[in-house]
Amino acid sequence: MTGEWALFLLAGLMLATGLAGGIIAGMLGVGGGIVIVPVLDFALGFVGVDADIRMQVAVATSLATIIPTALSSARAHQSRGAVDMALIRHWAVAMFCGALIGTVIASEVQGSVLSAVFAAVCLLVVAKMLLPLDHRRIAPGLPPGPLMQGVPLAIGGVSSMMGIGGGTVGVPILTLFGYSIHRAVGTASLFGLLIAVPGTLGFIVTGWGDPRLPMGSLGFVNLIGLALIAPTTYLTAPLGARIAHGLSKRQLGIAFGLFLLLVACRMIYRVYQG
Template structure:
């Protein structure tokens, strides 16, 4: 119990911050939860070698619940492309499973480096005026229809994020309508989160360095507290977002991700712990 109470406050604070930023910037919780939780666990003194594993595993577990709710709402509006889900779903699922196994086998600094590099690339995309960039006229088939979803699943699992960050950007570049891309990505999030979470539980089972209330690399207190706090605080962030233009939101998200990327890359190089 001595270590549990500070953990409760840590997870509540993570959920509040993640919900506000997710609502403000219109992004899935994972891209926010992982860096915030990593910083919070650092304050708590969790071993740096497994800190990112706990942040990523816990983030994936919360995404199970948020993606179920989101996907159901989008499906009710007819915004989920079930044909594409059947086409890409198995490769996203397998990619996520493989990504979680690889992530569990490497040091936290490697996960931080991957998160930092990808976050930096997304930040650059958001800062540049590329909203109307459409290099593909349709979703590719053949090798592209296998490699693309497999990479989305694998990288998402290694970063602890759902379908939105990669899938929406990818599908819009493939000339898919934005609302359909968002709705389909919500279901992809579930196909990423379930095998990813199981992988982090199995591969982290019994690690003596884990903080209190962990099952493998998934923190149960985090799952119980972050998801509902994110849901509660996101509407407040969304109300703030309506006071900004789409371009201002893109710039805000780009700056936020740039700061996150810099911190993660400094952590990967050992300058920050």
């Protein structure tokens, strides 16, 4: 396959990824990264990017695309009154700091480590969403106190390591503390912005000047992928939000769990591939 055809195929794959990522972002409150990361990892391997940095490039580029997606998705959910702005203000600083810490860790470890953590987090979330635990709650609401700042810190750290919005981790946590699935999804859509901005900046700094980076990269962020994926996810996220509000609580929970189960299986396969 010639270089031109390889580039054409890669561009088409990125556009399709953006389409799926945007719909899932709006529907499930995630930043689309849970789709974008594994697909970009495959696509970058196809064009010969060094395996040692491929996952970092996929994660960093995914985080960059989450910024406009999170804005679009959060606006759609806010218009329906589904975003808890008081919680966002209370958790913002800790989540921002967690994202920076996760970025530094992700820049130093091997790609297989990131894949293993990705799979483990997905399986934990799947257990919460698919098992008949709808009425299980840790507490009827989020308790006050400084110890609870560890929750947004962890959400930010894990999410930035995976290149995902805060919905994958944040939605099940919020539902455990009494949030309805629709309000949890709506609030988590804004977590993506608090994670993606510091995460993207961190990956630009930590990857700066690496000679193994593919063409068109700013640090670990690939600008070609960003240019193709970000507009598509931005435009399709509101469609996902409309789909979410047309489903029942149980239907949305099952859809969320089944989707993450597929992603976990894909990441486990990657770990065993090495």
